[in-house]
Amino acid sequence: xxxxxxxxxxxxxxxxxxxxxxxxxxxxxxxxxxxxxxxxxxxxxxxxxxxxxxxxxxxxxxxxxxxxxxxxxxxxxxxxxxxxxxxxxxxxxxxxxxxxxxxxxxxxxxxxxxxxxxxxxxxxxxxxxxxxxxxxxxxxxxxxxxxxxxxxxxxxxxxxxxxxxxxxxxxxxxxxxxxxxxxxxxxxxxxxxxxxxxxxxxxxxxxxxxxxxxxxxxxxxxxxxxxxxxxxxxxxxxxxxxxxxxxxxx
Amino acid sequence: xxxxxxxxxxxxxxxxxxxxxxxxxxxxxxxxxxxxxxxxxxxxxxxxxxxxxxxxxxxxxxxxxxxxxxxxxxxxxxxxxxxxxxxxxxxxxxxxxxxxxxxxxxxxxxxxxxxxxxxxxxxxxxxxxxxxxxxxxxxxxxxxxxxxxxxxxxxxxxxxxxxxxxxxxxxxxxxx
Numbered sequence: 574x575x576x577x578x579x580x581x582x583x584x585x586x587x588x589x590x591x592x593x594x595x596x597x598x599x600x601x602x603x604x605x606x607x608x609x610x611x612x613x614x615x616x617x618x619x620x621x622x623x624x625x626x627x628x629x630x631x632x633x634x635x636x637x638x639x640x641x642x643x644x645x646x647x648x649x650x651x652x653x654x655x656x657x658x659x660x661x662x663x664x665x666x667x668x669x670x671x672x673x674x675x676x677x678x679x680x681x682x683x684x685x686x687x688x689x690x691x692x693x694x695x696x697x698x699x700x701x702x703x704x705x706x707x708x709x710x711x712x713x714x715x716x717x718x719x720x721x722x723x724x725x726x727x728x729x730x731x732x733x734x735x736x737x738x739x740x741x742x743x744x745x746x747x748x749x750x751x752x753x754x755x756x757x758x759x760x761x762x763x764x765x766x767x768x769x770x771x772x773x774x775x776x777x778x779x780x781x782x783x784x785x786x787x788x789x790x791x792x793x794x795x796x797x798x799x800x801x802x803x804x805x806x807x808x809x810x811x812x813x814x815x816x817x818x819x820x821x822x823x
Numbered sequence: 824x825x826x827x828x829x830x831x832x833x834x835x836x837x838x839x840x841x842x843x844x845x846x847x848x849x850x851x852x853x854x855x856x857x858x859x860x861x862x863x864x865x866x867x868x869x870x871x872x873x874x875x876x877x878x879x880x881x882x883x884x885x886x887x888x889x890x891x892x893x894x895x896x897x898x899x900x901x902x903x904x905x906x907x908x909x910x911x912x913x914x915x916x917x918x919x920x921x922x923x924x925x926x927x928x929x930x931x932x933x934x935x936x937x938x939x940x941x942x943x944x945x946x947x948x949x950x951x952x953x954x955x956x957x958x959x960x961x962x963x964x965x966x967x968x969x970x971x972x973x974x975x976x977x978x979x980x981x982x983x984x985x986x987x988x989x990x991x992x993x994x995x996x997x998x999x
Contacts, residue, residue: 612983616975623979626885701916705884708919708999716974
């Protein structure tokens, strides 16, 4: 498939947000039947399903705006890793449960602010999706918050592991606030989401007796198609069936 | 138009009858509820080209039942108006679906089915944490002495609860 550098800015924007949701949905799906308890299998699958629904709307919209006849499936299954525009935060492996929850806290807190801001977008599709998605993401954020509080303010072991999870994930959070398409009145400048995000996560971490990591490096490049080696493996699993049986439906 | 033989077999569709038929379709996941009870059929009109357009709003963006619902609506409308009818189901995201649109009969039917109906959604408005301030009554024994086991249940729209009085687990429809 052709690269996405030539996409109209609105399509590129929808694709970036859609790829974030799609890739994290795929990662969270890996937990099913492996989570610490059955309720957590169900919870993570539900969160993944919400994200997949958001991704479907965003990828379909990106394809429609591009106008080259690509639908949501073409975009999800027939692009290679360099054509994905998600931040690296969503593609790194699940790790242990603490790493998964640290990432979910960071990402859902970001998505919550993003969709809240997009409610005022001049684009009806983005604003309409935001109105639905912000209600879903409020549950995701609350779920991650409850776990971070419980593990952080739990036993010595759970505290140490939760802190280690945060330390592992935090270098990837900076990328969430890097610039995306410049579409005033339509897209949200991610940098403007930073203060509210900071204030939310800082308050959760402080209640959880955890300290906010101060990473000495940060990830870069996901929005330009530069990814970790992990994304290729994730895509191989996600895309294998579709590519092996082109056009198959059920 | 009335002179043509086919018109008696396929009269112009009556939007009110079609809307009633669409709203009477059972939800595929919760067959005790109709789509009308859920409030997901937002509008129906006969378009300029003669096709029937139905506006459907999903409960959750990722709800897998949405595609099945669209198919069921198409079938129901064809049963009412004949199989010549063309149906377009449009997914409408705004205004976002809220459980406040669920009908009173729908709430009663849910309770009788063993699912606690949603409380008012206004308190879960954007801008604050998810509040669960209202006690959820056990649909089995009616006791308010219940607790949430998990925010998430067997479908996106439900949470898992348990009753301290009768010790039975039950699903609770999330207020959104």
